[in-house]
Amino acid sequence: MKIYKSFKILLMLVLILMLINGCGPKNAGMSGVKEENDKPKIAYYAYSTEPFIDLDPSVEYSNGIVTLHNIYETLTKYNHKTQKVEPLLAESWESSEDGTHWNFKLRQGIKFHDGAILNAEAVKKSLDRTIAMKMGAAYIWDSVKEIKATDEYTVEFELDYAAPIDLIASAAYASFIMSPNVAEKDSTWFNEGNEAGTGPYTLQKATKGEEVVLAKFDEYWRGWKENQYDRVIIKKISESTSRRQLVEKGDAQITTSLSTTDINALKNHSNLVVTEAASWKNVMGFLNTRKKPLDNADFRKALSYAFPxxxxxxxxxxxxASQSYGLIPEGLWGHDASLPQYHFDLDKAKELLEKSGVKAEGLKLEMTLTAGAEAHRNAAQLYQVNLKKLGIDLEIREMNWDSVWEKSKSKSPNDRQDILVMYWWPDFPSPISWLWSLVHSEENILFNLSYINNPKLDEMIEQGDQLSAVDREKSEELFKQVQKEVIEQAYQIFMYDDKTIWVTNKNFKGFESNPSYEGVVFFYDTYYEE
Structure with a gap:
């Protein structure tokens, strides 16, 4: 009887406690899951391709900036509207008159995701690692002789030649600062889903080729406001129609790279905003100059005149989009609309084909595109029709970027694609981003995907690079000469300069496109508003 009575009393106490505290979702909230009226705010970016190729911040040189710029930060950041470099992890900087010495003063009290504190030694270790690995866009630091931590929060750059280190430090690639605890880790550690940046989000999940999930870093140095996003999903959705459906239904907050048909269909949608933004993105067809008959300049010119x-x-x-004039897009110094350019002229193409001595009959060329790029596919199909009129068969192959990339690195030039179609956007706001990466000779091929080896061009690019910090006018003139020679040699087909069209949910606020960081959504700046 005592046991039974005690049980009744205990049961009554439990019922009373349940009535006081409530049950269901509220109790779940007490155990760490957010309450029904306090759900995590999730931003979903429907991205057209892989959200990363490599999660190592010293290595990634492609789409991964859309992920990494939310996890890691740089010393400075470029504002394309003011055309000025602004403070980020560095609060101030100064340089010598000859541009060969730079000092950066760091902000204090900034934490990495692993608890380490940002200081000069962390910056030195991060950039020394990137420079030593010589991968990705590490070339942007080629001017650096030595990086020194002169005191706890001061970083000194000693250069071999003048360079705009404040601008380089704002680069979309190869300028990320990581915790000193991980600077000696190899790429495998990062690609297993680990990271240690100072950015507003931590990496919660990474599925290669598919998606990343980011989670709010509670101790982020700029603090948090109520309507900012707690979680971010960046997911590969290859087909334009699928991305369109996601934003139409409200499942995705933001997307881009839609087909013109889908963009036009969404312009009058009551819950969406379609925005045309400045872009430094252009589309090129890289001709495999190490493979016959593409080693013949007249044949390459014939191909250029056949493009519509x-x-x-x-x-x-x-x-x-707009017509390309050389490599450098409009809006960036080094662009020159007076440069010669090819236009569609089939008679001229036939004339040059005959001059080249190449027999078109039975000739087949392979063109690779990144899967899901509808505009590239449509352009390639029009080009295919024109080449057929010259007697040339064009095989169009749509592949994942990883496969396109792997094929372009084949040991034998004959195993590489004949024409590789690819977007390009800058490492940092300078023509050198195009010229050094796409034109300058490379011992180990990275993005010189026309496989150019031209000492004359190399010399002009190097001179222009060294002059860029102290004599912009002379530097720009050299860069224009480089572009003129590249056009004359028809190393690439300059298809078009693209425009960036974003589609966002009307409740997704705070987003601003910055062509210096192509495709990047800085989610910390965004917030939800009814």
């Missing part, structure tokens, strides 16, 4: 530039800009892109 105007038709693509007007019909395929519906004027959401």
């Amino acid at each position: 530039y105007e038709e693509i800009v007007t019909n395929v892109k519906e004027n959401q």
Whole structure:
């Protein structure tokens, strides 16, 4: 009887406690899961391709900036509107008159995700690691002779030649600062889903080729406001129609790289905002100059005159692009609309084909595209029709970027694609980003995917690079000469300069596109608003 009575009393106490504290979702909230009225705010970015290729911040040189710029930060950040470099992890900096010595003063009290404190030694270790690995965009630091931590929060750069280190420190690639605890880790550690940045988000999940999930870093140095996003999903959605459906239904907050058909269909959608933003992104067809008959300059010129530039800009892109003039897009110094450019002229193409001595009959060329790039596919199909009129068969192969990339690195030039179609955007806001990466000779091929080896061009690029910090005018003139020679040699087909069109949910606020960081959504700046 005592046991039974005690049990009744205990049961009553439990019921009373349940009535006082409530049950269901509220109790779940007490155990760490957010309450029904306090759900995590999740931002979903429907991205057109892989959200990263390599999670090592010293290595990644492709799409991964859309992920890494939310996890890691740089010393400075470039504002394309003011065309000025602004403070980020560094609060101030100064340089010598000859541009060969730079001092950066760091902000204090900033934590890495692993608890380490940002200081000069952390910056030195991060950048020394990137420079030593010589991968990705590490070339941007080629001017650096030595990096010193002169005191706890001061970093000194001693250079071999003048360079705009404040601008380089704002680069989209190869300028990330990581915890000193991980600077000696190899790429495998990062690609297992580990990280240690100072950015607003931590890496919660990474599925290669598919998606990343980011989680709010509670101790982020700039603090948090109520309507900012707790979680971020960046997911590969290859097809434009699928990305369109996601934003239409409200499942995704932001997307880009939609087809012109889908963009036009969304312009009057009541819950969406379609924005045309400045872009430094251009599309090129890289010709394999190490493989016959593409080693023949006249044959390459014939291919260039057969490309339907105007038709693509007007019909395929519906004027959401413009004609390219050289490598450097409009809006960035080094662009020159007076440079010669190819235009569609089939008679001229036939004339040059005959001059080249190449027999078109039975000739097959392979063109690779990144899967899901509808505009590239449509452009390639129009080009295919034109080449057929010259007697050339063009095989169009859509592949994942990883596969395109792997094929371009094949040991034998004959195993590489004949024409590789690819977007390009800058490492940092300078023509050197195009010229050094796409034109300058490379011992180990990275992005010189026309496999150019031209000492004359190398010398001009190097001179222009060294002059860029102290004599912009002379530097720019050299860069224009480089572009003129590249056009004359027809190393690439300059298809078009693209425009960036973003589609966002009307409740997704705070987003600003920055062409210096192509495709990047800085989610910390965004927030939800009814």
